[in-house]
Amino acid sequence: GNSVTQMEGPVTLSEEAFLTINCTYTATGYPSLFWYVQYPGEGLQLLLKATKADDKGSNKGFEATYRKETTSFHLEKGSVQVSDSAVYFCALSQGAQKLVFGQGTRLTINP
Amino acid sequence: DVKVTQSSRYLVKRTGEKVFLECVQDMDHENMFWYRQDPGLGLRLIYFSYDVKMKEKGDIPEGYSVSREKKERFSLILESASTNQTSMYLCAISYGGGAHGYTFGSGTRLTVV
Numbered sequence: 001g002n003s004v005t006q007m008e009g010p011v012t013l014s015e016e017a018f019l020t021i022n023c024t025y026t027a028t029g030y031p032s033l034f035w036y037v038q039y040p041g042e043g044l045q046l047l048l049k050a051t052k053a054d055d056k057g058s059n060k061g062f063e064a065t066y067r068k069e070t071t072s073f074h075l076e077k078g079s080v081q082v083s084d085s086a087v088y089f090c091a092l093s094q095g096a097q098k099l100v101f102g103q104g105t106r107l108t109i110n111p
Numbered sequence: 112d113v114k115v116t117q118s119s120r121y122l123v124k125r126t127g128e129k130v131f132l133e134c135v136q137d138m139d140h141e142n143m144f145w146y147r148q149d150p151g152l153g154l155r156l157i158y159f160s161y162d163v164k165m166k167e168k169g170d171i172p173e174g175y176s177v178s179r180e181k182k183e184r185f186s187l188i189l190e191s192a193s194t195n196q197t198s199m200y201l202c203a204i205s206y207g208g209g210a211h212g213y214t215f216g217s218g219t220r221l222t223v224v
Contacts, residue, residue, distance in 0.1 A: 034212050043115075043201055043215035044154075089153065091212075098144070098169075099203075099213055103153040 002027040006090050006102035013080055014110050021075040021105050023064075023090035031094040033057075033066055033073040038087045038104075047075075047088070082109045113138045117202050117216035124223050130189040132219050134202030142206070143185040144213065145169075145177065148199040160185055192223045 007022040025031065032051045036044040048057030053068035062077045073090060090102040118133040134143065141162050146154040146169075156169030158177040166177050174196060178186040189196055199220050203213040 032212075036212075036215075043217040044203075044213075045215070046212045049212055093212070098156060098159065099154075099205075101146075101154040103151060 002031065002092060002094060002100045004090050004092055004100055004102035006088075006105050008103075009105040010108060011105060012108045012110065015082055016079045017109075019075070019077040019080045019084075019107070021088055021090075021107070023073045023075065023102060025071050025073065025090075025092050027071075027092055027094055029094060030068075031092040033064070034091045034093070034099070035062070035064055035073070035075050036089040036091060036101075038089065040086070044089065080107075080109050082111050085109045113140065113204065113206065113214050115202055115204055115214050115216040117200075117219050119219050120217065122219060122221045124189075124192050124221065126193060126223055128189075128192045128223075130192050130221065130223075132187040132189075132200055132202075132221070134185045134187070134216055136183050136204050138204075138206070139182060140204045140206045141182070142204060143179070144203045144205070145175075145185070145187045146201045146203065147171070148201055148218070154201065157187065192221075194223050197221060197223045 003026045034049045035047040037047045038044045048059040050057040050066035056065045064075045087104045089104045091099045093099045114137045116135045144159040145157045160179045176188045201218045202216040205213045
């Protein structure tokens with residue numbers, strides 16, 4: 001079946017550092033790929049998405065590129081801020097529209 | 112923007128109680144989902160529904176049931192709450208096909224004592 005694997009957290013960085021959170025997936029065909037963010041005490045919000053190979057999703061300074069050859073969708077940001085502290089989930093959907101999530105990565109940014 | 116509302120942010124229930132978690136959307140979307148979120152396990156699908164009176168089991172349906180009598184409301188039911196059902200419960204809707212992702216409610220943190 002479909003699955004998503006994220007790098008384990010927690011991840012702690014200093015403000016203005018470069019961020020990468022790795023995500024790889026297993027699926028047949030061509031799933032759609034997503035990153036969601038969950039701020040403390042809130043539900044999940046869609047951060048960015050990509051629906052086909054080589055697409056780049058971007059939002060709020062975050063980027064991720066759909067890499068079919070490596071089955072990856074790594075999340076990156078060039079300069080993180082304290083307000084980026086949250087839990088980040090990688091996810092895919094295919095066919096029946098059910099989303100399959102990774103286990104989440106907790107990110108803490110120190111000033 | 113579509114809005115998904117979960118009726119309670121925090122609930123504390125006793126073991127053996129019947130618990131209802133409510134989720135309401137303000138648009139006419141067919142697809143609604145219930146997940147639970149646990150540390151280190153991510154989100155796991157409990158049940159979902161693609162239309163009124165329709166329901167499908169997700170990956171972890173044991174100990175849960177659902178009700179969808181109206182399109183805008185999808186209820187999760189714990190028939191006899193147990194301590195291992197202490198968790199964060201998240202409702203979501205999808206629209207426009209799988210490529211658009213989901214919109215989530217704010218979640219209900221349930222503690223069973």
